[in-house]
Amino acid sequence: MALPEPPPEPETTRPPEPYEESSQFRHWKLTSEELQHLRQKVNEEGAERVRKAFEEQRKLILMVEFQKITGDTTQEPPECLTWEEQLTYCQFYEGRILDYCKALHFDRFVQATALAYFKRFYLRNTVMDYDPKFYLMTCVFLSTKVENAHISLSKFLESIPKSPSPDVMVELEFSLSKGIRFEYMVHHPFWPLHGFLLDVQDYIATSHPRPAHEHLYQKLQKCYSRAEQFASIATLTDLTFTHMPSQIGLGCLLAAARERDFEKELEQYLASRFHEKLDDLVKLRIALDGVAKAVTMQTEKNVDKATAAAIHKKLQKCQNPDFDPTSALCKHRRREEERERNERAAEKHEAGKAREAEQNATFIL
Amino acid sequence: MPLPAQSHPATTSSSQWSHFIKEKKVGEGTYAVVYLGWAIPVPQKIIEQELAGDDTGERSALDKDKKVGVQGGLTWIPHVSMYYGMKSDQMVVSGFEVKESAGRRRIAIKKIKIGQFKDGMDMSAIREVKFLQELKHPNIIELIDVYSHKTNLNLVLEFLDADLEMIIKNKNVAFSAADVKSWMMMTLRGVRHCHTNFILHRDLKPNNLLLASDGQLKLADFGMARDYGDPHRKMTSIVVTRWYRSPELLLGANRYGYAVDMWAIGCIFAELMLRVPFMPGESDISQLQTIFRALGTPTELDWPGMKELPDYHDFQVFPKNPLRHLFTAASADALSLLESLLLYDPLKRPSAHDALNHYYFRNQPRPTPPAKLPRDVGNAGNKAKEAAPDPAIANGNQARGVKRPSDELEDGEGSMPEAKLARRLF
Numbered sequence: 001m002a003l004p005e006p007p008p009e010p011e012t013t014r015p016p017e018p019y020e021e022s023s024q025f026r027h028w029k030l031t032s033e034e035l036q037h038l039r040q041k042v043n044e045e046g047a048e049r050v051r052k053a054f055e056e057q058r059k060l061i062l063m064v065e066f067q068k069i070t071g072d073t074t075q076e077p078p079e080c081l082t083w084e085e086q087l088t089y090c091q092f093y094e095g096r097i098l099d100y101c102k103a104l105h106f107d108r109f110v111q112a113t114a115l116a117y118f119k120r121f122y123l124r125n126t127v128m129d130y131d132p133k134f135y136l137m138t139c140v141f142l143s144t145k146v147e148n149a150h151i152s153l154s155k156f157l158e159s160i161p162k163s164p165s166p167d168v169m170v171e172l173e174f175s176l177s178k179g180i181r182f183e184y185m186v187h188h189p190f191w192p193l194h195g196f197l198l199d200v201q202d203y204i205a206t207s208h209p210r211p212a213h214e215h216l217y218q219k220l221q222k223c224y225s226r227a228e229q230f231a232s233i234a235t236l237t238d239l240t241f242t243h244m245p246s247q248i249g250l251g252c253l254l255a256a257a258r259e260r261d262f263e264k265e266l267e268q269y270l271a272s273r274f275h276e277k278l279d280d281l282v283k284l285r286i287a288l289d290g291v292a293k294a295v296t297m298q299t300e301k302n303v304d305k306a307t308a309a310a311i312h313k314k315l316q317k318c319q320n321p322d323f324d325p326t327s328a329l330c331k332h333r334r335r336e337e338e339r340e341r342n343e344r345a346a347e348k349h350e351a352g353k354a355r356e357a358e359q360n361a362t363f364i365l
Numbered sequence: 366m367p368l369p370a371q372s373h374p375a376t377t378s379s380s381q382w383s384h385f386i387k388e389k390k391v392g393e394g395t396y397a398v399v400y401l402g403w404a405i406p407v408p409q410k411i412i413e414q415e416l417a418g419d420d421t422g423e424r425s426a427l428d429k430d431k432k433v434g435v436q437g438g439l440t441w442i443p444h445v446s447m448y449y450g451m452k453s454d455q456m457v458v459s460g461f462e463v464k465e466s467a468g469r470r471r472i473a474i475k476k477i478k479i480g481q482f483k484d485g486m487d488m489s490a491i492r493e494v495k496f497l498q499e500l501k502h503p504n505i506i507e508l509i510d511v512y513s514h515k516t517n518l519n520l521v522l523e524f525l526d527a528d529l530e531m532i533i534k535n536k537n538v539a540f541s542a543a544d545v546k547s548w549m550m551m552t553l554r555g556v557r558h559c560h561t562n563f564i565l566h567r568d569l570k571p572n573n574l575l576l577a578s579d580g581q582l583k584l585a586d587f588g589m590a591r592d593y594g595d596p597h598r599k600m601t602s603i604v605v606t607r608w609y610r611s612p613e614l615l616l617g618a619n620r621y622g623y624a625v626d627m628w629a630i631g632c633i634f635a636e637l638m639l640r641v642p643f644m645p646g647e648s649d650i651s652q653l654q655t656i657f658r659a660l661g662t663p664t665e666l667d668w669p670g671m672k673e674l675p676d677y678h679d680f681q682v683f684p685k686n687p688l689r690h691l692f693t694a695a696s697a698d699a700l701s702l703l704e705s706l707l708l709y710d711p712l713k714r715p716s717a718h719d720a721l722n723h724y725y726f727r728n729q730p731r732p733t734p735p736a737k738l739p740r741d742v743g744n745a746g747n748k749a750k751e752a753a754p755d756p757a758i759a760n761g762n763q764a765r766g767v768k769r770p771s772d773e774l775e776d777g778e779g780s781m782p783e784a785k786l787a788r789r790l791f
Contacts, residue, residue, distance in 0.1 A: 018561055018562055021499065021501055022499055023498050023499060141485070142486075145485075145486070145488060145491055146491060146495060148591060148598065148600075150488065152483075152484055153483060153484045153485060154483070166483060169485065170479070170482075170483075170485040170486075171516075173485040173486055174479050174485075174486065174513070174516060174518070177486065177513075177518070178513050181511070182494050182498065182511040182518070183498050184491060184494060184495035184498070185495050185496070185498060185499050185592075191594075191595075
């Protein structure tokens with residue numbers, strides 16, 4: 001086992017950038033390798049929990065069914081979902097979040113935040129434990145609160161078919177909040193993208209002859225509209241974890257520039273704005289190319305219903321019984337809890353009596 | 366329906382602190398209870414063991430947190446960690462099982478009840494958590510940790526035992542000009558940090574400026590705060606406690622910026638010099654009158670665009686009085702800063718950054734070092750003041766014979782009627 005390394009010395013005394021102080025940077029920024037490790041780890045742990053729970057449930061049923069001696073009491077441990085399957089399944093539901101937001105006329109901030117919550121939650125939890133069907137609407141509901149577009153819960157549920165009861169929603173909201181570590185603030189690429197639009201305009205104004213401006217501005221505007229679409233697409237990808245919002249914003253602009261014949265101008269802009277440190281410019285280029293590639297490859301819904309249905313079928317067999325209130329295991333646990341509570345209460349009662357008796361004794365003395 | 370049937374550690378909401386002890390209840394409101402308590406640190410050894418061989422980016426996350434500071438003489442400890450292996454539900458120890466140990470820290474715990482409101486988590490609770498998770502600054506109250514226990518959300522906050530309102534009211538305490546300058550500087554630094562992060566506080570008042578035992582002033586109560594800067598999104602004008610509410614808000618503006626906080630700071634500055642609230646309107650309607658009486662009714666020249674605001678109508682015309690007639694003891698540089706903060710046109714009010722660069726802060730006297738600032742002595746100091754101060758607990762409202770307006774803050778952007786009552790605790 002590797003020895004823990006000493007905390008690294010701060011390299012420079014420069015004050016941290018505001019973004020580096022955000023919870024998004026501190027807790028939700030991972031490399032793609034880390035992302036994969038984490039997903040595998042969470043999946044393995046989740047599968048282990050499922051197997052244990054099934055094993056426990058099997059024993060329970062055996063105990064109950066002991067006298068009946070029916071033939072089929074052995075439940076084979078189920079085949080669990082792989083991390084890839086979980087990821088695909090989640091991506092399908094991310095598409096559903098888009099549908100909800102469109103149907104309920106929420107803006108792109110509500111949508112992007114809901115997506116981020118969903119991604120963050122299932123980064124550290126498995127669909128075998130928590131059913132995404134319910135969590136996706138909880139993500140949207142919580143997002144409306146955080147993004148200043150709150151509507152009342154009853155109104156929200158009215159507009160959703162087959163919605164859970166309000167009580168359940170309240171519970172889910174809390175559970176979701178725990179899953180995202182109560183870190184509600186999410187930074188999106190939209191603002192940085194707009195900032196770059198303004199900056200490129202500024203660059204054009206100062207570096208090109210006046211007669212060329214009008215033409216360039218028009219091209220830039222077209223490019224920007226396309227980049228906005230890319231920015232929305234970016235919120236569907238892992239870029240949320242791997243890149244900073246400003247990198248995503250600029251990367252989207254680059255991707256749009258390639259499509260809209262603006263690449264030459266944008267390259268000039270990058271060179272003139274970031275030429276001071278060549279190393280940094282190279283690093284930036286790599287990051288931007290990564291973003292551009294990811295957003296051009298991503299489509300709005302890349303998981304079809306059939307694939308999701310197949311996973312769903314498999315999932316039904318490996319849902320963690322610990323999380324299903326109707327399962328034998330869960331009922332057993334509740335009974336146990338009840339019994340313990342009663343025992344504790346009885347003990348307390350006894351202790352109280354004893355103390356009272358003691359006090360009475362002292363009083364008599 | 367497959368739903369979480371038990372309180373499961375869905376989160377790894379843990380930290381450098383192994384547990385938090387609730388010592389005694391010090392306040393209760395509609396949706397929250399405040400406790401005084403202790404935070405007990407996790408030994409460094411355990412954290413390192415947990416993280417050895419970690420390949421999920423956990424360690425780098427902790428390193429990123431590190432900068433936020435070392436507590437109480439321990440060696441390196443992360444600030445808000447997320448290491449595994451500790452169930453958040455096990456973190457709470459009620460009672461006094463834990464013996465006094467090195468490195469433990471005084472805290473206030475704000476327990477927010479969930480599940481009793483039909484709309485789920487309260488908006489102001491969400492706002493407070495949302496912003497305090499992001500803001501780390503010496504002049505902003507520290508959110509040490511967040512944990513869930515059963516169906517309650519618990520905010521672990523820095524313990525602060527006084528607020529500026531208590532000191533202003535306490536007639537046993539004398540202020541010097543240097544003291545006022547020091548408090549103003551700390552307030553502006555905290556507000557500048559909020560504004561740099563595009564966050565408006567929207568409820569600045571002496572009661573929400575808490576004082577640590579080392580004299581540092583800290584902004585608290587982010588239940589009304591929100592992010593700003595997007596001109597396409599409307600905001601409610603019913604924010605900020607009445608006496609500190611800016612004229613554009615009183616006229617119903619639904620697009621505004623940092624200037625609303627700057628106006629409130631102006632009012633606080635005036636109150637620090639006068640030792641009574643500067644413009645105590647008796648109702649929302651008369652608040653504008655009160656302002657106009659004090660500063661003169663604005664003309665189109667003072668405030669272009671005023672007439673386009675939703676609630677504008679013709680007002681009684683009051684003459685302008687120079688501020689130096691009211692603030693006879695104030696220096697010229699102080700008056701200049703005060704005047705700029707209380708300008709009618711929001712666009713002309715300085716930003717927190719500008720205000721800090723005002724020559725008032727460079728001129729003599731130098732601001733008092735925080736540790737040497739006057740403390741709340743005598744009558745008001747006995748009652749411990751929590752991170753979420755309740756004036757009703759901390760101090761009598763009758764001190765000046767003026768009734769402070771209760772927070773009638775109702776956020777049209779989506780709060781619930783319960784919030785109105787609940788706010789009193791914070």
